[in-house]
Every structure is written in structure tokens, then in C-alpha cells.
Amino acid sequence: KNQVEQSPQSLIILEGKNCTLQCNYTVSPFSNLRWYKQDTGRGPVSLTIMTFSENTKSNGRYTATLDADTKQSSLHITASQLSDSASYICVVSSRRTGGFKTIFGAGTRLFVKA
């Protein structure tokens, strides 16, 4: 069964600290993996998109890594800010006959405290 599992479910860190969020997937065949940020009461916003051949990608203080062999991805947030408090969603797409299938993880809820 194709799945996307994220850990931890929630995380509390102090402002200025770093953190790493994990995403493990069993989706096959793999097409791409995306990380989204979702602020409370808003729609998800894309942070990074990675294909099979990419193993790291940065967007400001956000750095995503991908290990397609172990089917794991991580999102590292550097020097966290209060505005980083949000849910972070891992999304994996799989190319199938007739089109693509996209599976969303349940997300990691990050709380950044002053």
C-alpha cells in the first residue's frame, strides 16, 4: 500500500534553534517529493520539489534532503523563527498508467516559542 508517514506528529522548539522533520514513503514508482508549509487556517504553500535525481534542495532557511534508495526525506529548518510555526506536509507523487497519483502525509505540527 502506498503511504507517506511523517514524524514527529508535533514538535516544540525555541526560537533560533534548528530542527529536522522526517518523511518516509512507500510510494512506487516514485515521481517527485514535495514539502509544503501550511499556516493555520490557510492553504498549503510549496517549499521544495525534488525529483529522483536530486538529493538536496534549499529554499532560504529550509533544506530538504531525499534518499530515494531508503525512501526517506527530511526537512531541516535553520535558525527557526516564530513565523515558522505551521504544519509541514510531505507529498509524494507516483506516475501510474493513465496519470499520476499524489499522496499527502498527515503533516508535522511545528510550534516555535519565544
Added chain:
Amino acid sequence: NAGVTQTPKFRVLKTGQSMTLLCAQDMNHEYMYWYRQDPGMGLRLIHYSVGEGTTAKGEVPDGYNVSRLKKQNFLLGLESAAPSQTSVYFCASSPDEGGWTTEQYFGPGTRLTVT
């Protein structure tokens, strides 16, 4: 550009009532999607459209209908609302299926409660 907009933002329905959620995008995207988001679960695809006049079923289509009469609009209908349809509904659009390197752009969501 407004991006993706959704109407209404909130709605409370009684069981059996009907309603239509409207999604509009001004990015000239071909593909549009309707998702629902429930606590503790990832977003699940309800229906999607690959272009004006086309619609297709997603992962959880039962109890919903959709129409794409104009490229910029994608409507989600509930003919007879049930409490199980209480959820937050998100519309998204993308230039293509997003299977390779394109991303999906999401609207702000509609919070629907069915009592």
C-alpha cells in the same frame, strides 16, 4: 494576481441540504483539484479536472459532484450533505498534472460543518 480563491470561507449545513463551493484561479492553469482535509489525515483528492469541460474522480468522490464549465472555475457540489462531509475543503490548480516539477497552488480553504 489573486491566485486561487474559494467561496465561501465558512458554511454550516443541516443534514440533507445541498450547496456548491466555488473555486476560481487567474493563472490560466489547465489542472484543478478539490481536496478535503480531516484532522490527523493527509489531504485526500475528491475530484479533479484536466481542462475546461473535463472532470475525473479522485480518491474519495462519493457524495460529491463537480463541474468545470469555464477554465478558471471549478465547482464542487454536495447534493445531500452528511455529517461525514464535515471537513475543510481546499481547491488547487497547476499548469499540468504536477507529476514532474510543477507545483500545485492552493486556495485558502472552506470550512464546512454539517449538523
